[in-house]
Amino acid sequence: MKVAIVAICVTAIAVACAIAGCRMFSKRETAATIPLTAKPQGKIAIVYYSQSKAQNTAIVATWIQKHTGGDLLPLEMAEPYPESYGAIIKAVRKDIEAGTHPALKAIPDLAAYDIVFVGAPIWYGTYALPMATFLDTEKLAGKTVVPFCAHGGGGAGRAFDDIRKACPEAKVLEGLAFRGSNQIERRLGTGVTSHHTEDDVVEWLNRIFR
Numbered sequence: 001m002k003v004a005i006v007a008i009c010v011t012a013i014a015v016a017c018a019i020a021g022c023r024m025f026s027k028r029e030t031a032a033t034i035p036l037t038a039k040p041q042g043k044i045a046i047v048y049y050s051q052s053k054a055q056n057t058a059i060v061a062t063w064i065q066k067h068t069g070g071d072l073l074p075l076e077m078a079e080p081y082p083e084s085y086g087a088i089i090k091a092v093r094k095d096i097e098a099g100t101h102p103a104l105k106a107i108p109d110l111a112a113y114d115i116v117f118v119g120a121p122i123w124y125g126t127y128a129l130p131m132a133t134f135l136d137t138e139k140l141a142g143k144t145v146v147p148f149c150a151h152g153g154g155g156a157g158r159a160f161d162d163i164r165k166a167c168p169e170a171k172v173l174e175g176l177a178f179r180g181s182n183q184i185e186r187r188l189g190t191g192v193t194s195h196h197t198e199d200d201v202v203e204w205l206n207r208i209f210r
């Protein structure tokens, strides 16, 4: 009898902790607190590349998707860079020095879209090389382009200027830089959800699509 009572108490405590944990998680991770007043006109795509285990750019892309209803179009490398920070730093440096842009599995067809968000991590002061590969092929002429990036503390660097240069016939709106290190590999900082919330995305959308 005593065993049964103890088991029931333990189960009740575990369920209560699980519910409390979910509440805490959802409070931090979801739901903007400011209203969305932005009214972007046209069909929206969110093209992004995200590399680190923290998936900072991907998290921001999903926030943008949630508040714009756009289509998420992730870029995938044909042969991904190595995962470890030390190895990827060297591999990317080598490609930059050689002027090489790595192959992608596919380039999304954007013919049907009017507004294209383009997001990538900052690598060596500008957008990551897989985004460069995408922009080599897709010039986004005649479209409205909205850049965003995830960085490890150095800000957007040259990324937004470089996107303007890569898409000379697009209308490029104000970009937004989101801070977030890869906490798992580098153990130096924290992911994007420690520095930002969906409110940052909503404020930005309200500003650029007034």
Ligand SMILES: Cc1cc2nc3c(=O)[nH]c(=O)nc-3n(C[C@H](O)[C@H](O)[C@H](O)COP(=O)(O)O)c2cc1C
Pocket (backbone or CB within 6 Å): 049, 050, 051, 052, 053, 054, 055, 056, 057, 058, 085, 088, 089, 092, 120, 121, 122, 123, 124, 125, 126, 150, 151, 152, 153, 154, 155, 179, 180, 181, 182
């Ligand atoms: C090869 C490489 C170069 C990087 N260069 C920079 C940099 O110049 N400035 C910076 O702030 N962060 C730099 N970072 C850190 C990433 O921009 C940061 O961790 C970002 O949040 C990762 O986004 P992701 O999770 O979408 O891949 C670099 C990371 C890598 C792997």
